[in-house]
Amino acid sequence: MLSRRSLLALIGLGATAPAARGDTPQHVWPDWQAIIYQHQNDAQLDTLQRMGVTNGKIFTSRDDAASNPANPQAAAFARRGMRFYVENIATDFYSAYHRWFPDRPVDAAFLAVQALHRKHPSDPAAFIRNPGLSDPVWLARVQGRLGRVVRDYARYRPLYYSLADEPGIADLAANWDFDLASSSLAGMRAWLKTQYPSLAALNRQWEADFSSWDAVTPVLTDAAVRQFGRNFSGWADFKRWMDVAFARAVRLGTQAVHAADPGALAAIEGAQIPGWGGYNYTHLAGAVDVMEIYDGDENIEIARSLNPSLIMLLTIAGADPAQRHQLWRSVLRGMRGAILWDPSSTMVLADGAPGPWAVQAAPVFAALRGPLGRTLLAAERIDDGIAILYSPASLRTQWLLDRRGDWSRWENRGPSVETASNDAVHAAMRGFATLIDHAGFQGHYTAQGACNRAVGSGGGRRPPLRRRRRHRGGGYRTRRVRRA
The missing domain is CATH 3.20.20.80 (Glycosidases)
Incomplete structure (x- = not known):
């Protein structure tokens, strides 16, 4: 089974805490x-x-x-x-x-x-x-x-x-x-x-x-x-x-x-x-x-x-x-x-x-x-400190790049086409989630701002992470980096 450090290296985001609860009043919900x-x-x-x-x-x-x-x-x-x-x-x-x-x-x-x-x-x-x-x-x-x-x-x-x-x-x-x-x-x-x-x-x-x-x-x-x-x-x-x-x-x-x-x-x-x-x-x-x-x-x-x-x-x-x-x-x-x-x-x-x-x-x-x-x-959900970046900006940009490469008119795409699409960003999110699940871990999604704050927040010495970088010819290289 993959170690937690190896899994973080594959994801390339590092461990961050789950999103904090908002300030909205907690209303009572009955049993199931x-x-x-x-x-x-x-x-x-x-x-x-x-x-x-x-x-x-x-x-x-x-x-x-x-x-x-x-x-x-x-x-x-x-x-x-x-x-x-x-x-x-x-x-x-x-x-x-x-x-x-x-x-x-x-x-x-x-x-x-x-x-x-x-x-x-x-x-x-x-x-x-x-x-x-x-x-x-x-x-x-x-x-x-x-x-x-x-x-x-x-x-x-x-x-x-x-x-x-x-x-x-x-x-x-x-x-x-x-x-x-x-x-x-x-x-x-x-x-x-x-x-x-x-x-x-x-x-x-x-x-x-x-x-x-x-x-x-x-x-x-x-x-x-x-x-x-x-x-x-x-x-x-x-x-x-x-x-x-x-x-x-x-x-x-x-x-x-x-x-x-x-x-x-x-x-x-x-x-x-x-x-x-x-x-x-x-x-x-x-x-x-x-x-x-x-x-x-x-x-x-x-x-x-x-x-x-x-x-x-x-x-x-x-x-x-x-x-x-x-x-x-x-x-x-x-x-x-x-x-x-x-x-x-x-x-x-x-x-x-x-x-x-x-x-x-x-x-x-x-x-x-x-x-x-x-x-x-x-029951309280166990979070193994594994974060996947959720990036609406990436979803938008990938969609636009894909539309520049096809000959269909974008305005003809209805919701069923969008729901069935398998662009690179959606596929990557699903792939990372499947990887984590099959390795026996539970993670969470984080937005860009939360990820940046967590990585740069200090908090003492912690183990190094491996950061993922893409080669020009395809594939990925990982390198050890120290958290700030």
Whole structure:
């Protein structure tokens, strides 16, 4: 088996402490939770409760002018001593380009801006997000709505309040040049002033000649993929700003929930792989209390590393061996509940009779909510002091370099293409994680700033590390280095 020092040499980052917990209040989460997603009648709810399902889901009005305190679904759960979460309260804001409609596809709005850009490539309208994530009117509207919903349902103590399902800057994890709206550009310029000491410094970095801060405009992807040089600063800063804007908007939603009820929890569901769409977990992991997350490209491990207090959930569908394995594995990874996806009512039939899924799931739910489950959830994760650098900047740059080398138009790539891509940076993260796992160790992800602080923080004499350097002809060389 590899020694810890050898493993650090292969990773080339050195040992750093896991990310510190934030200053947000620690809200109480009960034991492991089983949450049924689809609407259930009274007979189904009775059976589900007996088999160990603890929560359901309700929708509420998105009418910003009216409250909805008398919800029969909420009352049905309350009569049984069950809880629920409130779904998709502001999906029209956070998931504007991926949301359900009765008469068109969920991605209809995104398909429309893709088509507009193909037809009129120079028209900036395709890159104006509606609604804008930095629009003060919309931000106030969403905060007011969230406060109203929380006040309406606080007496029921919902498990959490879902800001949105499958939110994103555009459509899920797709890359798109949102947002050129005036409110977004104003926000970007204000943010850039915190990143550069002066306009002259920005001009030097971007190789630009802006006469004033108000004149600063970003480099868009069409230009970046065609430029001869390799200074992508104007494009990269714009993309970084949009990650910041998305996380800020999510955090404002969380703050609105907390303001209305300090003991309430705010969530997003359907979180995507690290990459586009606002899924820069450096910013996003600390923006909510709860995250239902689609397991992919190390996003669970990254989110947990950057925010150890984050409550994570997964969704399962059925009781086949693969789903049971995923469920138990999720608990061992620290996930504190599962959303049960059952659109065909195979778990419990309409007359309340338990289906095969219910029969198989009941003892598993009992174990997870009993002493074994409580012991697992209370266990402290062992960290062997192995850090893997999580670098959104590297992900962005690799994506752009790859687009310069292919003949397909970048704007035709949707979220499914991005999710299925296997670029060098994603592959490297997965490879390092597999190496650590197979060697019998547990590590964590660290962001660039945390890694730099840890390596340069001193703290007495420690063993030398081996630093990895790439040869021009390929391969790596390691050399011993002393920590500062």
